[in-house]
Amino acid sequence: MLQERGARRRPRVSPWLAASAVLMLLGLLSCALGTKNISLAESWAALASFDAGNNDHLLVRELRVPRTLLAVVVGAGLGLAGALMQSMTRNPLAEPGLLGVNAGAAFAVAIAITLGVVQPAGYMSFAFAGAAAASVIVYLMGSRRQSGNDVVRLVLAGAGLSVMLMAVTQILVIGGGTETHERFAAWTTGSLQGRGYDVLPIAALVVITGAMIALGLSRSLDALALGEDSARALGVSPARAWLLSSIAVMLLAGAATAAAGPISFVGLAAPHAARMLVGAQHLRSLPLSMLLGAGVLLIADISGRLVAAPMEIGAGAMSALIGAPVFIYLARRRLKAGK
Numbered sequence: 001m002l003q004e005r006g007a008r009r010r011p012r013v014s015p016w017l018a019a020s021a022v023l024m025l026l027g028l029l030s031c032a033l034g035t036k037n038i039s040l041a042e043s044w045a046a047l048a049s050f051d052a053g054n055n056d057h058l059l060v061r062e063l064r065v066p067r068t069l070l071a072v073v074v075g076a077g078l079g080l081a082g083a084l085m086q087s088m089t090r091n092p093l094a095e096p097g098l099l100g101v102n103a104g105a106a107f108a109v110a111i112a113i114t115l116g117v118v119q120p121a122g123y124m125s126f127a128f129a130g131a132a133a134a135s136v137i138v139y140l141m142g143s144r145r146q147s148g149n150d151v152v153r154l155v156l157a158g159a160g161l162s163v164m165l166m167a168v169t170q171i172l173v174i175g176g177g178t179e180t181h182e183r184f185a186a187w188t189t190g191s192l193q194g195r196g197y198d199v200l201p202i203a204a205l206v207v208i209t210g211a212m213i214a215l216g217l218s219r220s221l222d223a224l225a226l227g228e229d230s231a232r233a234l235g236v237s238p239a240r241a242w243l244l245s246s247i248a249v250m251l252l253a254g255a256a257t258a259a260a261g262p263i264s265f266v267g268l269a270a271p272h273a274a275r276m277l278v279g280a281q282h283l284r285s286l287p288l289s290m291l292l293g294a295g296v297l298l299i300a301d302i303s304g305r306l307v308a309a310p311m312e313i314g315a316g317a318m319s320a321l322i323g324a325p326v327f328i329y330l331a332r333r334r335l336k337a338g339k
Contacts, residue, residue, distance in 0.1 A: 015277040019291040023072070026298040030068040031060050034305045035312075066196035070203065071301050071315065072294040074192075074256040075266055077207040079293015080214055081252035082267025083274065083286055087221050088245050089155065095267040096253035098155055099246065102262040103162035103169070104134025105254065106188065110172040113183045121198040123187060124258040128206070131254030137161060139246045190261040190316015192301050203259040210251030211290065217244055218282040225280070263316040265323020266296050272326075296322070 032043040038056050045051075046060035081096040089098065096102075108130025109123050117123060138161055142154030173184045220241040223231040228238045256263065270293035271285065278284040297315060300322055304313035 015288055016291065019288060019295065023291055023295050023298070026295055026302070027068050027072065030071065030298055030302055031064045033302055034064065035310050063196065066200050067192050067301070068298070070195050070200050070259060071192055071297050073200065073204045073207050074260045074263065075270075075294035075297030076290035077203075077210065077252040077256040077293070078263060078266040078297070079270035079274075079289040079291075080211055080286060081249045081256070082293070083271035083282075083289040084214055084221075084245050084249050084252075085267065086271050087225065087282065088242065088249075090225075091155075092272065093268065094155075095264070096249055096257075097162070097262075097264070097267075098158045099249055099253070100134035100138045100158045100161045100165065101131045101250065101253040101257055103165040104130040104132075105257040106130070106262060107134075107165040107169045107172075109187055110169045110176075110180075110184055113180050113187075114172055114176050118183070119198070120195050120259075124199050124202065127258035128254050131257055132250055134161060134165065135246060135250035135254065139243070187261045188316070189314030190263040190319070191304075191312070191314035192260055193312055193314075195260060199259045203255045206251050206255035210248045210255070213244055213248040214252070215283075215286055217241060217248070218286060221245070221282045261314070261316055263297065263300075264320050265326065266293050266300075266319055269323055269326045270296055 028040060028043060031047070032038045032040050036056075036059065038046075038060065042056055043060055046054070046057040047065070050061060051057045078096065082094070085094040085096055085098055086092055088094075105127040108126040111130075112123055112126035117126065138154065138158045141157035141161070173181050176184075220231070220236045223234045223236040224238060224241055226234075231238055231241070253267070271289045273292050274285045274288040278288055297319065300318040301315040303322075304315055304318040307313055307318070
């Protein structure tokens, strides 16, 4: 009996261990690969026994380490935000952009560029404020007085607000001239290039806060998966769970988008893979969604450095190239299932 129980538990632990090991390997590769490739041994030496007189060590420590850590933070935030959105809307094709996060951040960045802000840290403060404001507006538009929220209203509110903000953003960018257009285009590729310690601490703090809220809602989300009536019978308030989930998504996706620009498909693919590996119980799938999201974004960032070397392709563009086939596959699978 003990052997049978142990055999049943092993598959639940191994995906986290495997994902953690792969993430560590990807992190080391991220420190080694780029415009100038550095051996894995030298990259490890830069981390374990730093030599300030070694240019390779300086490159790894000052540029690639913060970039790698930021990719992990952003990817984890997007993966967890996507898992929450899919759970909240009961739609496996949902992603954080449904709350208008990307559109709100882009609109705020366009304003920042128009005002003459040029530093990534400056973009981040504007982008996070825009993402937060858009999320609040969508939540208020999608809420109902009695039961709290309506999925259809929420999605429609997010889509409508996104379209309106995108239109206004285009007007600002076009009217701002060539320099404004170039700066905005660089941000919208979702690039991690040039992002470092100036944006990493605040992004990490906000993502950790959002993750704590999300993980604390695991049992409530499991109850809501049975339906709102069943959730109430189990002592869960659907309105409270919706509000806290929306706050968590705003924090996670808002910080990720503000730090790295709009990045698609990470929040779509990571939760699917997590549920396939450990099941639908949120206490298991949410943490794994974070690990897988971080891994997917690292793969996209590393690929973007190598595909067009010595030039770079933004991680957002690469994640879209990688994620588009996944989205098509999931959509076709959903249609075949007749759902």
